[in-house]
Amino acid sequence: MDEQDQPPEWPPQPPPGEDEAFTLAQEQGGSSYHAEIDPAYAQGALEKLRGLIRGNGIDPDKVELKDFKGETLEFLCATKLELKTKISEKRQAGKVTGPQIVGSDAMMREAIAREKSKIMHNADVINRIRDVLLHRKDKGFNIHNELIKLPFLHKQFAHYEACNACKAKGAVPCVRCHGHGQEMCPRCHGNGFETCPQCNGNRQITGSQGKPHPCTYCHGQGKAQCRTCHQTRKIQCTVCRGRRTIPCKTCNGHAWNTHIAIVEIDAVGFFDYNRDALEERVVSVIEQLGPHLIDHVNARPVDMTGEGQAGKGQEEVYLPYLVHIPNGDALFTVEGEEVPAFIFGLQTLLIDMPPILEQIMEPGIKALEKAATGQGDAAGAVRQACAYKTLRLAVKAAMKLPPKKATLALLKNTEAGLSDESAEKLVHDAALALKNITSTPQRFGTALGVLLTAGFFILYFLVLRAQLPSTLPALPGGVPARLMADLLILATGGAMTLVLRSLFRKKALKRALGRLAG
Known part of the structure; x- marks a missing residue:
């Protein structure tokens, strides 16, 4: 039995000194195994071809299988998951609970590094990654550069830091009164007096007999004590209300901020196999099917422990598969004419068949x-x-x-x-x-719709519109009710034309094609 007929072994060992890049073509050493195929496989392809022929003018029974040579191809392939770490940071006011708390920024970096290292040395975590892949519809099979979310590897770390803006006090001097708790009186502008409200600064008022005499309110001074500050020239600060400080905007008055690092570890999947060990046409079909390949082959994940699944790189996880693909060359006859075809996969795809x-x-x-x-x-x-x-x-x-x-x-x-x-x-x-x-029927439908619409418009604008009450209330937004009625009539006419056009089209198709038009 030559090398091509030897069943593949796992785990494959790369040659010493080879690059650590993920290349199963190198690792498998070109091994593939050609096993016998179920004799009934070709019969399934024959029935599929008869199904294609049925109803197309030829009796399906005149389609026969003349010759078939097939095999079940067995080989190893794998999906490599490259773990990608995304770290986003944010600052939040106060002491936030929930994330894992560490003592400092440096300790937070160390915790992130330990978490990443722990993932690759924890068999349970690696098995969970493997299960995420296997629970996908495509089982992670034949995917290329596809992001796979791993929510259970998303984690948050945080450390508390005293607010520098307020020096961990939670408050800063009021920006309006500069920490004095008072501000200049806005009525007298710090003068303590205001224009006399009775004589308006004229110092005199007109008496009952029309003669001027000194103002009784300001006693002839033209100004009076400020009614707001009562000559203190200052009032309580309108921002801090006399407290002299305001809450720090940086920490929202909490005196502490929380520095949060959001760590999202997800995977990017790459599928690979030894293309050199397979026929070119088999490789072509595999590439064309993409993730749908899983529906056409028997791909069994190779059972390995979590540690064994980790790649040589510290951020790689392998999921190996043992793949069985039935395939073969068939020669059919259709009314005596030979029709060759390449049959591939569990669903007996008919490939390279003439038209x-x-x-x-x-x-x-x-x-x-x-x-x-x-x-x-x-x-x-x-x-x-x-x-x-x-x-x-x-x-x-x-x-x-x-x-x-x-x-x-x-x-x-x-x-x-x-x-x-x-x-x-x-x-x-x-x-x-x-x-x-x-x-032609659609043109008739359009013409009839236009004529009916025109007649309806004439009836409305010449007769019916004049009978609408002139006192109709306006609609919300001040839109006149008559205008809305006009627009409604226009829309009704357009809709009637479209309906008639569609009805004439359906009627023409029904008359021409019968039940097929339904």
């Missing part, structure tokens, strides 16, 4: 092309094309979806036998054919 459906459906495809170019009876040509299941799918997709989504829907329902370019053209031709069928 057999395009040959079978050629009359229907030509009919759809005629309908798209407007040659002859478009409705009759579409009905002729819809005799083929795949073309029916193309017409229904074009009827309900935009072009790109319609093409994807057609390819999803037609796994093989139809090229991407042909699927795109079928959807394009189907859309044009439907447009040719419905364009």
Whole structure:
């Protein structure tokens, strides 16, 4: 038995002196194992091909399996998780509880470093990381540079520090009164007097007989004692209310601040395997399937202890898999014509198969092309094309979806036998054919809607509008009620036109395609 036929062994050992980078192609030494395949595997592929042919003009029983050569490919692969540490810092007023408290900033850095080191030497933590990967839908299989969140490795550290702004007092001198507790009187501006409110500074007032005499309020001085400060020239500070200090804005009056470091340790996943040990076409399919590969292969994680899963780097975790992929070359016959195909995976994907459906459906495809170019009876040509299941799918997709989504829907329902370019053209031709069928009825619907709307407008503006009460209350915002009624009538007319256009389109499709239009 040569090297290619030896079953792979685990754990693989890299050659001495090799770079520590993650490269399973080097570590596995090119090993892969070719095992026998279940004889019933090819029968599943035959049934799938018959399902594709069914409804497309050929009896599925005329599809036969002429020859099959297959194997179950076994090889090792692995997902490497590179642990990435993100540290964000913030300062919060007061002594915050919740994070792990340490004595200083330096001690906080040491605690973060110890936490990271502890992760890579704790089997339970590594097994939890492994479980996060295995609980994903793709099992972490065939992922590339994908961030994987690890919430249980998110932690906060903190240390308390006295507030420098207030020197740990929680308060600072009032910025308005500079710590005096008083400020200049705003009425007299520190003079102690104000203009006499009775004589307005004239020193005299007019008596009952019209003769001036000295003001009785200020006694002829023209000014009087300030009614606010009562000649003290100062009042209580309006900011600190006489306390001389205000709460420190830096610590919100707590005298302490909390320096918090938020540590988020997450993983970035990389999948690798020895591409040199596999056929080029197998590698191509693996790369195309991406994370969906897990649905097509039997991938069993290799059971290892937490310590054994840690990589050579202190921030790496490996998850190795033993993979089994059934595959093989099949030769089918369709009405005697040979059709080769490469079969891959548990779901018997039909790969590299010629566009057999395009040959079978050629009359229907030509009919759809005629309908798209407007040659002859478009409705009759579409009905002729819809005799083929795949073309029916193309017409229904074009009827309900935009072009790109319609093409994807057609390819999803037609796994093989139809090229991407042909699927795109079928959807394009189907859309044009439907447009040719419905364009004239839609114009009739639009014209009828416009006529009915015009008649309705004439009736409203010449007869009904004049009968609206002129005293209608205004709507919120001051909008006149008549204006809102006018806008409502205009919107109703537009909606009626669109509804008629849609009804005429549906009726045309129903008449042309029957139940398919439903």
